Amino acid sequence: MILLLLALISFTCALCFFIWEKSQLFDRSFLEQLVIEYYRSKYRLQDFLRDQKNNIFSTSRVKVQNLSAPQFIKKHARAYEPTPYAVLDRIFDKLSFFDKTELAFIDYGCGRGRTLNVAKAYGFKNLQGLDIDAHLLQSCQNNLARNGITNFEAQLFHISADDYLPPEGDKIIYMYNPFDEEMLRSALNNIKQTQGEAFLIYVNPVNQRIFKEYGAELVRHYDHPYEDYSFSFFRMKNDSWVKI
Structure with missing residues:
Protein backbone atom coordinates (compact mmCIF):
# COMPACT_ATOMS: atom_id res chain seq x y z
CA MET A 1 0.00 0.00 0.00
CA ILE A 2 2.83 2.38 0.88
CA LEU A 3 4.64 1.51 -2.35
CA LEU A 4 1.48 2.20 -4.33
CA LEU A 5 1.07 5.55 -2.59
CA LEU A 6 4.70 6.46 -3.30
CA ALA A 7 4.28 5.49 -6.94
CA LEU A 8 1.16 7.66 -7.19
CA ILE A 9 2.97 10.61 -5.62
CA SER A 10 5.92 10.16 -7.97
CA PHE A 11 3.62 9.99 -11.00
CA THR A 12 1.74 13.12 -9.89
CA CYS A 13 4.98 15.04 -9.36
CA ALA A 14 6.30 13.98 -12.77
CA LEU A 15 3.02 14.97 -14.42
CA CYS A 16 3.01 18.37 -12.73
CA PHE A 17 6.61 18.96 -13.80
CA PHE A 18 5.74 17.99 -17.39
CA ILE A 19 2.80 20.42 -17.42
CA TRP A 20 4.90 23.17 -15.86
CA GLU A 21 7.62 22.72 -18.51
CA LYS A 22 5.08 22.96 -21.32
CA SER A 23 3.48 26.02 -19.75
CA GLN A 24 6.89 27.73 -19.76
CA LEU A 25 7.54 26.68 -23.34
CA PHE A 26 4.25 28.13 -24.61
CA ASP A 27 4.15 31.09 -22.20
CA ARG A 28 0.98 29.96 -20.44
CA SER A 29 0.06 29.72 -16.80
CA PHE A 30 0.22 26.31 -15.15
CA LEU A 31 -3.59 26.25 -14.86
CA GLU A 32 -4.08 27.09 -18.54
CA GLN A 33 -1.71 24.31 -19.55
CA LEU A 34 -3.40 21.90 -17.16
CA VAL A 35 -6.77 22.55 -18.83
CA ILE A 36 -5.23 22.03 -22.26
CA GLU A 37 -3.61 18.74 -21.27
CA TYR A 38 -6.90 17.60 -19.77
CA TYR A 39 -8.78 18.15 -23.03
CA ARG A 40 -6.04 16.68 -25.17
CA SER A 41 -5.89 13.52 -23.07
CA LYS A 42 -9.66 13.24 -22.86
CA TYR A 43 -10.09 13.69 -26.62
CA ARG A 44 -7.32 11.22 -27.46
CA LEU A 45 -9.08 8.51 -25.49
CA GLN A 46 -12.47 9.39 -27.00
CA ASP A 47 -10.98 9.45 -30.50
CA PHE A 48 -9.36 6.04 -30.06
CA LEU A 49 -12.64 4.52 -28.87
CA ARG A 50 -14.65 6.19 -31.65
CA ASP A 51 -12.21 4.97 -34.28
CA GLN A 52 -12.63 1.45 -32.92
CA LYS A 53 -16.39 1.80 -33.04
CA ASN A 54 -16.29 3.12 -36.62
CA ASN A 55 -13.75 0.47 -37.69
CA ILE A 56 -11.30 3.07 -38.98
CA PHE A 57 -7.84 4.38 -38.11
CA SER A 58 -7.54 8.17 -38.18
CA THR A 59 -5.93 9.17 -34.91
CA SER A 60 -2.15 9.43 -35.34
CA ARG A 61 -0.36 12.71 -36.03
CA VAL A 62 2.05 13.16 -38.96
CA LYS A 63 4.74 15.83 -38.71
CA LYS A 74 5.20 20.82 -48.06
CA LYS A 75 6.71 24.12 -46.92
CA HIS A 76 3.20 25.60 -46.81
CA ALA A 77 1.65 22.68 -44.91
CA ARG A 78 0.88 22.11 -41.25
CA ALA A 79 1.27 18.77 -39.53
CA TYR A 80 -1.57 16.33 -40.11
CA GLU A 81 -3.68 16.07 -37.00
CA PRO A 82 -7.36 15.12 -37.19
CA THR A 83 -10.01 17.23 -35.51
CA PRO A 84 -11.23 15.55 -32.31
CA TYR A 85 -14.59 13.83 -32.68
CA ALA A 86 -16.00 15.95 -29.84
CA VAL A 87 -15.19 19.13 -31.78
CA LEU A 88 -16.60 17.67 -35.01
CA ASP A 89 -19.84 16.75 -33.26
CA ARG A 90 -20.12 20.29 -31.93
CA ILE A 91 -19.60 21.69 -35.44
CA PHE A 92 -21.96 19.36 -37.29
CA ASP A 93 -24.72 19.85 -34.73
CA LYS A 94 -24.74 23.49 -35.82
CA LEU A 95 -25.20 22.54 -39.49
CA SER A 96 -28.50 20.75 -38.93
CA PHE A 97 -30.59 23.28 -40.86
CA PHE A 98 -28.73 22.87 -44.15
CA ASP A 99 -30.00 20.67 -46.98
CA ARG A 112 -7.17 9.91 -43.23
CA GLY A 113 -10.78 10.97 -43.70
CA ARG A 114 -12.15 11.37 -40.20
CA THR A 115 -14.06 14.56 -41.02
CA LEU A 116 -15.48 13.09 -44.23
CA ASN A 117 -16.67 10.01 -42.33
CA VAL A 118 -18.40 12.21 -39.77
CA ALA A 119 -19.91 14.38 -42.53
CA LYS A 120 -21.41 11.27 -44.10
CA ALA A 121 -22.77 10.15 -40.72
CA TYR A 122 -24.47 13.54 -40.36
CA GLY A 123 -26.19 13.16 -43.73
CA PHE A 124 -23.98 14.83 -46.33
CA LYS A 125 -24.21 13.04 -49.68
CA ASN A 126 -21.68 14.87 -51.86
CA LEU A 127 -18.22 14.67 -50.28
CA GLN A 128 -14.86 15.86 -51.55
CA GLY A 129 -11.46 15.75 -49.92
CA LEU A 130 -8.04 16.93 -50.99
CA ASP A 131 -4.59 16.32 -49.58
CA ILE A 132 -0.96 16.60 -50.67
CA ASP A 133 0.02 13.23 -49.18
CA ASN A 151 -16.26 6.66 -54.80
CA PHE A 152 -19.52 8.02 -56.18
CA GLU A 153 -20.31 9.64 -52.82
CA ALA A 154 -16.78 10.83 -52.00
CA GLN A 155 -14.23 12.17 -54.46
CA LEU A 156 -10.61 12.41 -53.33
CA PHE A 157 -7.97 14.60 -54.96
CA HIS A 158 -4.19 14.34 -54.64
CA ILE A 159 -3.63 18.05 -55.14
CA SER A 160 -2.55 21.20 -53.31
CA ALA A 161 -5.10 23.85 -52.42
CA ASP A 162 -3.69 26.41 -54.86
CA ASP A 163 -4.37 24.04 -57.79
CA TYR A 164 -7.81 22.91 -56.67
CA LEU A 165 -11.01 24.56 -57.92
CA PRO A 166 -14.12 23.75 -55.86
CA PRO A 167 -17.26 22.63 -57.69
CA GLU A 168 -19.81 25.16 -58.86
CA GLY A 169 -22.88 25.69 -56.72
CA ASP A 170 -23.37 26.17 -53.00
CA LYS A 171 -20.89 24.33 -50.81
CA ILE A 172 -19.55 23.91 -47.30
CA ILE A 173 -15.79 24.06 -46.95
CA TYR A 174 -13.91 22.68 -43.95
CA MET A 175 -10.40 23.63 -42.86
CA TYR A 176 -8.53 22.61 -39.72
CA ASN A 177 -5.76 25.19 -40.13
CA PRO A 178 -4.18 23.01 -42.85
CA PHE A 179 -1.64 25.44 -44.31
CA ASP A 180 0.13 28.78 -44.01
CA GLU A 181 -1.07 32.26 -44.99
CA GLU A 182 0.24 32.09 -48.55
CA MET A 183 -1.57 28.85 -49.37
CA LEU A 184 -4.68 30.02 -47.53
CA ARG A 185 -4.83 33.11 -49.74
CA SER A 186 -4.54 30.96 -52.88
CA ALA A 187 -7.28 28.63 -51.63
CA LEU A 188 -9.65 31.47 -50.77
CA ASN A 189 -8.99 33.14 -54.12
CA ASN A 190 -9.95 29.93 -55.94
CA ILE A 191 -13.06 29.54 -53.79
CA LYS A 192 -14.08 33.11 -54.56
CA GLN A 193 -13.81 32.45 -58.32
CA THR A 194 -16.40 29.66 -58.33
CA GLN A 195 -20.13 30.20 -58.70
CA GLY A 196 -22.43 29.68 -55.77
CA GLU A 197 -22.07 30.56 -52.13
CA ALA A 198 -19.45 29.07 -49.86
CA PHE A 199 -19.96 28.48 -46.15
CA LEU A 200 -16.55 28.07 -44.56
CA ILE A 201 -15.67 26.29 -41.32
CA TYR A 202 -12.24 27.26 -39.99
CA VAL A 203 -10.96 25.35 -36.97
CA ASN A 204 -8.04 26.81 -34.99
CA PRO A 205 -8.67 30.11 -36.81
CA VAL A 206 -5.26 31.73 -36.38
CA ASN A 207 -5.46 33.50 -39.76
CA GLN A 208 -9.13 34.40 -39.87
CA ARG A 209 -8.32 38.02 -40.78
CA ILE A 210 -7.34 36.71 -44.24
CA PHE A 211 -10.89 35.46 -44.81
CA LYS A 212 -12.14 39.02 -44.52
CA GLU A 213 -9.58 40.16 -47.11
CA TYR A 214 -11.37 37.93 -49.63
CA GLY A 215 -14.84 39.19 -48.83
CA PHE A 234 -17.65 32.41 -42.56
CA ARG A 235 -19.72 32.89 -45.68
CA MET A 236 -18.87 34.16 -49.14
CA LYS A 237 -21.34 35.59 -51.68
CA ASN A 238 -24.26 36.09 -49.30
CA ASP A 239 -27.62 35.09 -50.69
CA SER A 240 -30.12 32.95 -48.81
CA TRP A 241 -28.21 31.00 -46.20
CA VAL A 242 -29.81 29.89 -42.97
CA LYS A 243 -28.57 31.89 -39.98
CA ILE A 244 -26.67 29.69 -37.54
Whole structure:
Protein backbone atom coordinates (compact mmCIF):
# COMPACT_ATOMS: atom_id res chain seq x y z
CA MET A 1 0.00 0.00 0.00
CA ILE A 2 2.83 2.38 0.88
CA LEU A 3 4.64 1.51 -2.35
CA LEU A 4 1.48 2.20 -4.33
CA LEU A 5 1.07 5.55 -2.59
CA LEU A 6 4.70 6.46 -3.30
CA ALA A 7 4.28 5.49 -6.94
CA LEU A 8 1.16 7.66 -7.19
CA ILE A 9 2.97 10.61 -5.62
CA SER A 10 5.92 10.16 -7.97
CA PHE A 11 3.62 9.99 -11.00
CA THR A 12 1.74 13.12 -9.89
CA CYS A 13 4.98 15.04 -9.36
CA ALA A 14 6.30 13.98 -12.77
CA LEU A 15 3.02 14.97 -14.42
CA CYS A 16 3.01 18.37 -12.73
CA PHE A 17 6.61 18.96 -13.80
CA PHE A 18 5.74 17.99 -17.39
CA ILE A 19 2.80 20.42 -17.42
CA TRP A 20 4.90 23.17 -15.86
CA GLU A 21 7.62 22.72 -18.51
CA LYS A 22 5.08 22.96 -21.32
CA SER A 23 3.48 26.02 -19.75
CA GLN A 24 6.89 27.73 -19.76
CA LEU A 25 7.54 26.68 -23.34
CA PHE A 26 4.25 28.13 -24.61
CA ASP A 27 4.15 31.09 -22.20
CA ARG A 28 0.98 29.96 -20.44
CA SER A 29 0.06 29.72 -16.80
CA PHE A 30 0.22 26.31 -15.15
CA LEU A 31 -3.59 26.25 -14.86
CA GLU A 32 -4.08 27.09 -18.54
CA GLN A 33 -1.71 24.31 -19.55
CA LEU A 34 -3.40 21.90 -17.16
CA VAL A 35 -6.77 22.55 -18.83
CA ILE A 36 -5.23 22.03 -22.26
CA GLU A 37 -3.61 18.74 -21.27
CA TYR A 38 -6.90 17.60 -19.77
CA TYR A 39 -8.78 18.15 -23.03
CA ARG A 40 -6.04 16.68 -25.17
CA SER A 41 -5.89 13.52 -23.07
CA LYS A 42 -9.66 13.24 -22.86
CA TYR A 43 -10.09 13.69 -26.62
CA ARG A 44 -7.32 11.22 -27.46
CA LEU A 45 -9.08 8.51 -25.49
CA GLN A 46 -12.47 9.39 -27.00
CA ASP A 47 -10.98 9.45 -30.50
CA PHE A 48 -9.36 6.04 -30.06
CA LEU A 49 -12.64 4.52 -28.87
CA ARG A 50 -14.65 6.19 -31.65
CA ASP A 51 -12.21 4.97 -34.28
CA GLN A 52 -12.63 1.45 -32.92
CA LYS A 53 -16.39 1.80 -33.04
CA ASN A 54 -16.29 3.12 -36.62
CA ASN A 55 -13.75 0.47 -37.69
CA ILE A 56 -11.30 3.07 -38.98
CA PHE A 57 -7.84 4.38 -38.11
CA SER A 58 -7.54 8.17 -38.18
CA THR A 59 -5.93 9.17 -34.91
CA SER A 60 -2.15 9.43 -35.34
CA ARG A 61 -0.36 12.71 -36.03
CA VAL A 62 2.05 13.16 -38.96
CA LYS A 63 4.74 15.83 -38.71
CA VAL A 64 5.29 18.15 -41.67
CA GLN A 65 8.73 16.69 -42.43
CA ASN A 66 7.16 13.23 -42.67
CA LEU A 67 4.46 14.20 -45.15
CA SER A 68 4.88 12.53 -48.54
CA ALA A 69 4.90 15.60 -50.79
CA PRO A 70 7.41 17.77 -52.69
CA GLN A 71 9.25 20.26 -50.51
CA PHE A 72 7.95 23.29 -52.44
CA ILE A 73 4.41 22.25 -51.48
CA LYS A 74 5.20 20.82 -48.06
CA LYS A 75 6.71 24.12 -46.92
CA HIS A 76 3.20 25.60 -46.81
CA ALA A 77 1.65 22.68 -44.91
CA ARG A 78 0.88 22.11 -41.25
CA ALA A 79 1.27 18.77 -39.53
CA TYR A 80 -1.57 16.33 -40.11
CA GLU A 81 -3.68 16.07 -37.00
CA PRO A 82 -7.36 15.12 -37.19
CA THR A 83 -10.01 17.23 -35.51
CA PRO A 84 -11.23 15.55 -32.31
CA TYR A 85 -14.59 13.83 -32.68
CA ALA A 86 -16.00 15.95 -29.84
CA VAL A 87 -15.19 19.13 -31.78
CA LEU A 88 -16.60 17.67 -35.01
CA ASP A 89 -19.84 16.75 -33.26
CA ARG A 90 -20.12 20.29 -31.93
CA ILE A 91 -19.60 21.69 -35.44
CA PHE A 92 -21.96 19.36 -37.29
CA ASP A 93 -24.72 19.85 -34.73
CA LYS A 94 -24.74 23.49 -35.82
CA LEU A 95 -25.20 22.54 -39.49
CA SER A 96 -28.50 20.75 -38.93
CA PHE A 97 -30.59 23.28 -40.86
CA PHE A 98 -28.73 22.87 -44.15
CA ASP A 99 -30.00 20.67 -46.98
CA LYS A 100 -27.23 18.09 -46.94
CA THR A 101 -28.47 16.31 -50.05
CA GLU A 102 -27.74 19.36 -52.23
CA LEU A 103 -24.57 20.86 -50.77
CA ALA A 104 -21.05 19.71 -51.51
CA PHE A 105 -18.95 19.20 -48.38
CA ILE A 106 -15.24 19.74 -49.05
CA ASP A 107 -12.41 19.01 -46.61
CA TYR A 108 -9.14 20.82 -47.30
CA GLY A 109 -6.40 18.58 -45.93
CA CYS A 110 -8.66 15.56 -45.49
CA GLY A 111 -5.84 13.32 -44.23
CA ARG A 112 -7.17 9.91 -43.23
CA GLY A 113 -10.78 10.97 -43.70
CA ARG A 114 -12.15 11.37 -40.20
CA THR A 115 -14.06 14.56 -41.02
CA LEU A 116 -15.48 13.09 -44.23
CA ASN A 117 -16.67 10.01 -42.33
CA VAL A 118 -18.40 12.21 -39.77
CA ALA A 119 -19.91 14.38 -42.53
CA LYS A 120 -21.41 11.27 -44.10
CA ALA A 121 -22.77 10.15 -40.72
CA TYR A 122 -24.47 13.54 -40.36
CA GLY A 123 -26.19 13.16 -43.73
CA PHE A 124 -23.98 14.83 -46.33
CA LYS A 125 -24.21 13.04 -49.68
CA ASN A 126 -21.68 14.87 -51.86
CA LEU A 127 -18.22 14.67 -50.28
CA GLN A 128 -14.86 15.86 -51.55
CA GLY A 129 -11.46 15.75 -49.92
CA LEU A 130 -8.04 16.93 -50.99
CA ASP A 131 -4.59 16.32 -49.58
CA ILE A 132 -0.96 16.60 -50.67
CA ASP A 133 0.02 13.23 -49.18
CA ALA A 134 -0.85 10.21 -51.33
CA HIS A 135 -0.40 7.78 -48.43
CA LEU A 136 -2.88 9.68 -46.28
CA LEU A 137 -5.34 9.76 -49.18
CA GLN A 138 -5.07 5.99 -49.59
CA SER A 139 -5.78 5.60 -45.88
CA CYS A 140 -8.71 7.99 -46.30
CA GLN A 141 -10.13 5.90 -49.13
CA ASN A 142 -9.78 2.73 -47.06
CA ASN A 143 -11.49 4.32 -44.06
CA LEU A 144 -14.36 5.59 -46.20
CA ALA A 145 -14.79 2.16 -47.79
CA ARG A 146 -14.99 0.51 -44.36
CA ASN A 147 -18.05 2.65 -43.66
CA GLY A 148 -19.63 1.84 -47.00
CA ILE A 149 -18.88 5.23 -48.57
CA THR A 150 -18.39 4.73 -52.30
CA ASN A 151 -16.26 6.66 -54.80
CA PHE A 152 -19.52 8.02 -56.18
CA GLU A 153 -20.31 9.64 -52.82
CA ALA A 154 -16.78 10.83 -52.00
CA GLN A 155 -14.23 12.17 -54.46
CA LEU A 156 -10.61 12.41 -53.33
CA PHE A 157 -7.97 14.60 -54.96
CA HIS A 158 -4.19 14.34 -54.64
CA ILE A 159 -3.63 18.05 -55.14
CA SER A 160 -2.55 21.20 -53.31
CA ALA A 161 -5.10 23.85 -52.42
CA ASP A 162 -3.69 26.41 -54.86
CA ASP A 163 -4.37 24.04 -57.79
CA TYR A 164 -7.81 22.91 -56.67
CA LEU A 165 -11.01 24.56 -57.92
CA PRO A 166 -14.12 23.75 -55.86
CA PRO A 167 -17.26 22.63 -57.69
CA GLU A 168 -19.81 25.16 -58.86
CA GLY A 169 -22.88 25.69 -56.72
CA ASP A 170 -23.37 26.17 -53.00
CA LYS A 171 -20.89 24.33 -50.81
CA ILE A 172 -19.55 23.91 -47.30
CA ILE A 173 -15.79 24.06 -46.95
CA TYR A 174 -13.91 22.68 -43.95
CA MET A 175 -10.40 23.63 -42.86
CA TYR A 176 -8.53 22.61 -39.72
CA ASN A 177 -5.76 25.19 -40.13
CA PRO A 178 -4.18 23.01 -42.85
CA PHE A 179 -1.64 25.44 -44.31
CA ASP A 180 0.13 28.78 -44.01
CA GLU A 181 -1.07 32.26 -44.99
CA GLU A 182 0.24 32.09 -48.55
CA MET A 183 -1.57 28.85 -49.37
CA LEU A 184 -4.68 30.02 -47.53
CA ARG A 185 -4.83 33.11 -49.74
CA SER A 186 -4.54 30.96 -52.88
CA ALA A 187 -7.28 28.63 -51.63
CA LEU A 188 -9.65 31.47 -50.77
CA ASN A 189 -8.99 33.14 -54.12
CA ASN A 190 -9.95 29.93 -55.94
CA ILE A 191 -13.06 29.54 -53.79
CA LYS A 192 -14.08 33.11 -54.56
CA GLN A 193 -13.81 32.45 -58.32
CA THR A 194 -16.40 29.66 -58.33
CA GLN A 195 -20.13 30.20 -58.70
CA GLY A 196 -22.43 29.68 -55.77
CA GLU A 197 -22.07 30.56 -52.13
CA ALA A 198 -19.45 29.07 -49.86
CA PHE A 199 -19.96 28.48 -46.15
CA LEU A 200 -16.55 28.07 -44.56
CA ILE A 201 -15.67 26.29 -41.32
CA TYR A 202 -12.24 27.26 -39.99
CA VAL A 203 -10.96 25.35 -36.97
CA ASN A 204 -8.04 26.81 -34.99
CA PRO A 205 -8.67 30.11 -36.81
CA VAL A 206 -5.26 31.73 -36.38
CA ASN A 207 -5.46 33.50 -39.76
CA GLN A 208 -9.13 34.40 -39.87
CA ARG A 209 -8.32 38.02 -40.78
CA ILE A 210 -7.34 36.71 -44.24
CA PHE A 211 -10.89 35.46 -44.81
CA LYS A 212 -12.14 39.02 -44.52
CA GLU A 213 -9.58 40.16 -47.11
CA TYR A 214 -11.37 37.93 -49.63
CA GLY A 215 -14.84 39.19 -48.83
CA ALA A 216 -15.82 36.46 -46.38
CA GLU A 217 -18.23 37.56 -43.68
CA LEU A 218 -17.74 36.23 -40.16
CA VAL A 219 -20.98 34.53 -39.13
CA ARG A 220 -19.93 33.44 -35.66
CA HIS A 221 -16.92 32.39 -33.64
CA TYR A 222 -17.04 29.57 -31.08
CA ASP A 223 -14.45 29.48 -28.32
CA HIS A 224 -12.92 26.43 -26.65
CA PRO A 225 -10.78 26.27 -23.48
CA TYR A 226 -7.98 25.02 -25.76
CA GLU A 227 -7.71 27.59 -28.55
CA ASP A 228 -6.67 25.00 -31.17
CA TYR A 229 -10.19 23.57 -30.97
CA SER A 230 -12.06 26.86 -31.32
CA PHE A 231 -13.65 27.52 -34.72
CA SER A 232 -15.23 30.22 -36.86
CA PHE A 233 -17.98 30.18 -39.48
CA PHE A 234 -17.65 32.41 -42.56
CA ARG A 235 -19.72 32.89 -45.68
CA MET A 236 -18.87 34.16 -49.14
CA LYS A 237 -21.34 35.59 -51.68
CA ASN A 238 -24.26 36.09 -49.30
CA ASP A 239 -27.62 35.09 -50.69
CA SER A 240 -30.12 32.95 -48.81
CA TRP A 241 -28.21 31.00 -46.20
CA VAL A 242 -29.81 29.89 -42.97
CA LYS A 243 -28.57 31.89 -39.98
CA ILE A 244 -26.67 29.69 -37.54
